[in-house]
Amino acid sequence: MAKMEVKTSLLDDMIGVGDMVLLEPLNEDSFINNLKKRFDHSEVYTYIGSVVISINPYRPLPIYTPEKVEEYRNRNFYELSPHIFALSDEAYRSLRDQDKDQCILITGESGAGKTEASKLVMSYVAAVCGKGAEVNQVKEQLLQSNPVLEAFGNAKTVRNDNSSRFGKYMDIEFDFKGDPLGGVISNYLLEKSRVVKQPRGERNFHIFYQILSGASEDFLCKLKLERDFSRYNYLGLDSARVNGVDDAANFRTVRNAMQIVGFMDHETQSVFEVVAAVLKLGNIEFKPESRVNGLDESKIKDKNELKEICELTGIDQSVLERAFSFRTVEAKQEKVSTTLNVAQAYYARDALAKNLYSRLFSWLVTRINESIKAQTKVRKKVMGVLDIYGFEIFENADNSFEQFIINYCNEKLQQIFIELTLKEEQEEYIREGIEWTHIEYFNNAIICDLIENNQTGILAMLDEECLRPGTVTDDTFLEKLNQVCATHQHFESRMSKCSRFLNDTTLPHSCFRIQHYAGKVMYQVEGFVDKNNDLLYRDLSQAMWKASHSLIKALFPEGNPAKINLKRPPTAGSQFKASVATLMKNLQTKNPNYIRCIKPNDKKAAHIFNDALVCHQIRYLGLLENVRVRRAGYAFRQAYEPCLERYKMLCKQTWPHWRGPARTGVEVLFNELEIPEEEFSFGRSKIFIRNPRTLFKLEDLRKQRLEDLATLIEKIYRGWKCRTRFLLMKKSQIVIAAWFRRYAQQKKYQKIKSSAIIVQSYIRGWKARKLLRELKHQKRCNEAATIIAAYWHGTQVRREYRKFFRANAGRKIYEFTLQRLMQKYFLEMKKKMPSLSPIDKNWPARPYLFLDSTHKELKRIFHLWRCKKYRDQFTDQQKLIYEEKLEASELFKDKKALYPASVGQPFQGAYLEISKNPKYKKLKDAVDEKIIIAEVVNKINRANGKATSRIFLLTKNNVLLADQKSGNIKSEVPLGDVTKVSMSSQNDGFFAVHLKEGSGAASKGDFLLSSDHLIEMATKLYRTTLSQTKQKLNIEISDEFLVQFRQDKVCVKFIQGSQKNGNVPTCKRKNNRLLEVAVP
């Protein structure tokens, strides 16, 4: 989400005033109070116009986070509360967008937070400028140069645990896009005296302690060092350890930083070797030795240390030893060697150590520059950051040459500040078309002149003294000053010709005092000459040059005998003056941005605000002066747009929107508010307000109006909120109702729809079924027709093509098989044929079921055939017999129980051979016809049922009964008179011959006879009757029949008799009507 742009102003939620220009009334007390108030509220930054005052909070504040960086990024300087980031952003943007080179001048006394401020500026710029692998590497190198320089150039002092003991100016170079390209570092005046001696409570440079604490045993051994600090004379012992500082960890950081910056391993090694050599130099001690010629000489006490130094540096031990003992002065081809006494030897040793170290430091800066220098030749935009010691004023005249130099530098910075501020102010007035009114301010050019004037300046005096032949001491130098500068209004000295200070006891004789713009400073003249000379005996520099250690050799180029230069090297003072001049020149071409650092207390403690201390700093930093300059004309200025934007609510015409140009809007606004005309002035793009009072009045009005507006906005907002809520609810209600209606209708519709579908489906179903039925019927008809047609066609076709089709094969095979089977059957039957006897019951078994009927039929046929065959053999006689038998069978079979027994008996007919028996000659004669039957039968007496034997004869025409004994014919009945023959069904031979009523024979009644051959007799009687009368004789077979006895009809009844009379049936007359025959 895009961050909402909120137009804010420095004036919002101000604690005290954020810009001292607005301070009312303006005096030292109000100034300090304002700072204090802000400091107490953790507001460590305050503006004086575009200058940032920074008070060291001595504690980490949460105002340097990446979020803060983002907050200040691309915002106007006065938009947010004062911050070093606002200044950094302003500088960076005008560098990038307006192509103006910038410099950021950070000043303040030791421990005020300059170095921290410079790092904050750098880190801010690094965070907001371009990104990318290459750019990031450049940034990283620039940032990592800090820890390296701090290790070698910073030390713990009583005022600051990490005090920069050198001045640093760094140009950061950017391309047109604002991406960093590289940088150049310049260093100023390393406090090298610290190498050999540190004040109480202070330490040597950090690097010494870092090596001894952080290097591995191995590395220490290589450097011929021991971990114990107390082994080294150059290390002040009283505060070797600093609270909260981890030297070992810092050593690792430094090495890492060196690597990032681009130091090669061997370079790093050489650097540490030089550091080790410096440290060991301090351990070389001398003892006096008197010589014969009376001159004092010195001798190295213990040569072991010297030996190790020589091993480290690759210098011939004898060369170095000699350099510590002799001093060679060359003048005009003449070489004069003098011996050094112990003091001189110590001096030489310390000078060597100091030189070695300070040259190493310069070399480091050069080396870093080599690494970080921009790789391209394109035009660069430059942002310079100057972190240089501020004014130093020690109590008790402890100020020496160094302080003098430092204060000189600050004097110059103040001058450039005044110049540039005023210039800027003037330029702005001109730009804005506002009349320039002269501003009264103190111009410190006169003080600068006192120091740097080429003829009469203090530095020039000093140089003159140093170069002057003859005995030169600090006192002679002071004398000279007293002569030359006595009349200078900023110079004070007891001995000066001017009698002003003759009685000033606060000014010792060995001191002079300068009234710096920031206050008076008393300098102790002792050491000035020496320090300015910065003398290193040539023997030593030559010895150094002879070293095989390439770095050391490179540090002492003047030691090369081939380049011997008899001219004295430039003095420290003149060197510094020159470099300050270069720096000033450099700064003048740039747009300055100031950060004035203030130290709130001497205790390095948070939350303590020491008014006196701050007051002192405010004074010598000239901050009040600064405010005065800034508000000399007009205290406050603001572009028309933001001004109108901020105050437009104070006037009806401009609120809420002003349509015309902003300037007119502001005019209307100011008229409306009735602000006195002398209080403001209209510039081209800015409104200038003379008094902060006016601004505050505007602010108050605005505040009040904002409250009203807030109420209004709240009112409108609440109304709007309620309305929106109501509308939303209404809308929601409609939506809900719509949805509900829709839902209800949907449901109803679904119901109707489903009902309709059901009805529809039923109808459709019904219709469909009907249709289906019809269709089915039609289909069936079609199919039937088709089938009929198909069958018909089939038949036709089959008929036509039957012969071609295999369908016949089945039938044929079937028929063939059947034939074969039949054949086989018949053939086998032929073999198995039974005998031709008609009574043979044998018949082969049926081979196949399907031939069952055939088999039976065949059997029947065969039987018939065999019977026929059998019959065909018969003679006529036999035929006749069989005919009779057949007739008997037809008549009696299954009717008369006697019949079966008769079958096997041949019908003989003439059982009684009448012709042969002479007894029956008469009988025979009486019967001329052929006798068919002649047999003896029993005639049953009608009266008692007794049997009487009679001969029964049957001839062609008559039945005859004759007496057995006599052969007399008793009865003769023509066949035509025999009407019926009755007999029982049982196994008896009784039979009755019924005669025709009225016939002659019938008078005595019917005959009841019994014969053994009843069947034969009955059969022959029947046959004969049939052939004679052509009438069938009635044969009745019944167990009860009536017989005509004379007039009576008697019933003959056959009953089951007992067997006591044997097998012969018995006949008994029961009564008139009944004759009972018992058949066994």
Ligand SMILES: Nc1ncnc2c1ncn2[C@@H]1O[C@H](COP(=O)(O)OP(=O)(O)OP(=O)(O)O)[C@@H](O)[C@H]1O
């Ligand atoms: N903005 C800050 N926030 C928190 N602590 C700070 C800040 N500025 C400075 N300090 C603290 O104050 C100490 C001293 O600051 P710094 O080294 O920047 O002083 P200096 O002005 O460079 O002093 P010198 O002139 O001795 O080098 C720092 O080590 C740090 O502890």
Ligand SMILES: [Mg+2]
């Ligand atoms: Mg510092």
